[in-house]
Amino acid sequence: MEEFVAHLLNACTLGAIYALIAVGYTMVYGIIKLINFAHGEIYMTGAMLAWWFVTSLGAPLLLATAMSMAGCALVGALLDRVAYRPLRKSGRLAALITALGMSLSLQTLAQLVFGARPKAFPDESIPPFFTSGWKVFGTTLYGKDVAIWAAAAASMAGLDLLVRRTRTGKAMRACSMDPAMAALMGIEVNRVITLTFMIGSSLAAVAGVLYALKVGGNIEPRMGYYAGLLAFAAAVLGGIGNLRGAMLGGLLIGMTQALFAGFVSSQYDFAFAFAVMILVILVRPFGLLGQPEAQRA
C-alpha cells in the first residue's frame, strides 16, 4: 500500500511535467502541422537558463524561472522565424527534417555554452517548502510534488482559459482550423504562430525547471531527448492538435511510465509507455480526444 501510494505520487508528478511539455507539441502541430522536434530542447534550455540565472546571477528560483520562461519564449519565436517560417510553403517533410536538425543544433549549442556535466539547483536556492513532507498512507508526500502539481495545474488552467476565452486564443483556434480564412478575416497568421511558439516554449521552460527540482538535478544538454519523445507520444495519445488531449495524454503517459518503472522495471518503462501509446492509437487512430479531419468539415 505505502509503496503503491509512493509510486502514484511520483507518477502524478511526472505526468504533470509531461503534460506541460505536450501542450507545446500539440499547439504548434495544431497551427502549422509540424512536429517541432526541437521542443524537447526548449525544455532543456528552460532548465539550463533557470540554473544559470540562479547560480550566476543569484536570482531567486521563482524569478529565475520567470526569466527562463521569457528566454525560452524568445528562443521559440526565433526558432520559428529562422528555421520554420522560410519553409512554410515547402511541404511538411522539409520542415520536419529541419526540426530534427534544430533539435540537434540546440543540444550542441547547450553543450558548448554550459558543458555536458549534469547540473542541479543549489540546495540553498530551493524553497524550504519543497523539502517539507507529510505522512499520507504511510508514505511521505513532499512539498515539491505539491508545488509541481500546483504550478502545472495553474499553467494549464491559464492556457486553457487563454485559448478558449480571449480574442487571441480564438484567433489561434481559427488559424489552426483554416489559416487562409483567418488571414481573410484580417488575422495576422504569422503573428499568431509566433505567439503559439512563445507560449508553448515558456510552458516547456516551466516543465524543465520542475523536472530538475523533482529529480534533484540532471540538468544536462541531452535531458530533452527522452522527455521530448515521451511528451510527443503524450500529444499523439491525447489526439495531436487537441489541447486538453495533450494534458490528458501527458498525465497518462507519465503515470504509465512511472508506475511501470516502480513496479516492474525501470529499464523498459520508456518502451512500455510507448507501447501503450501505440496500442491506444491502434484502437483510436485520432487519439483519445482527437477527431478525424473528415468529421470536422
Added chain:
Amino acid sequence: MTDVLRLENVVAGYGRMRILKGVSLQVSQGELVAIIGANGAGKTTTLMAICGMVPVMSGRILFHGEDITNLPTVDIVRRGLTQVPEGRRLFSDLTVLENLEMGAFQRRDRSAVEKDLEACFQLFPVLGERKKQLAGSLSGGEQQMCAMARALVARPSVLLLDEPSLGLSPILVRQIFDVIEELNREGTTILLVEQNALKALQCANRGYVMETGQVALAGPGRDLLEDEKVKKAYLGYS
C-alpha cells in the same frame, strides 16, 4: 473617377499555371456587379486574386485608386474589402458567435461591434438562437447565413460574395438575395459571383461573363439577360 475596385489585365494563377489570362473589370461606388460563367472559368480565382490569396503575375488591382496588387491579405482586408468565400469556410470548431467575432477581428471599436452583432442577429434570427452552437453543426443554409454575417461584422465597404446561394433551397436563395439587395441599398458595394445567373443578373447593375480565364462579355444586367449567347449558355434557354 468613382471606381472602387478596378482590375487591369490581371494574369494570375497557381504555380506556373495561368488561370486568369488578362481579366479587366471595374466596380463603382455603390454598385452591385455580378460575375457569371461556367465551372472552372476563373471566378473564384478572380476573387482570391483581389484578396491577395492567389499571386498576380501581371496586371494591376486598384482599390480606391491605390495599387493593392499582391499585398498581404491582411492589409487588403484592413482597407475594407471582405470576402464570403466559396463553400462558406466557417471555423467549424468555433461557435457561431466566435465566428462572428473573428469577422470583426480587425475592428477596435468594441461597442460598435456589439451593436453590429446585435444587428446581425436581427437580420438572421436563427444565428441569434444558435449563438453558442459550433458552426460546423449548423445546416447548410444556416452556415451560409453565418458566413454572410461574419463578413458583415467586418463592416466592409466592398463585399465579395462567391456563390452565396449554392446548395440552398429556393426560399433560402430568395432570402439571401434579399439580404444582398438590402445591403447594396444601404450603400455596400458588392461584387457577386453566382451560378444562379438569372437571379444574379436580375438584381445586378452590371454583369461580367467569364470564359476560360477571360471576360467574354460585359454590360448592364438587363442587357445580358437579353443576350442570345447568355440565354443559351447560362440561362438554359435553347
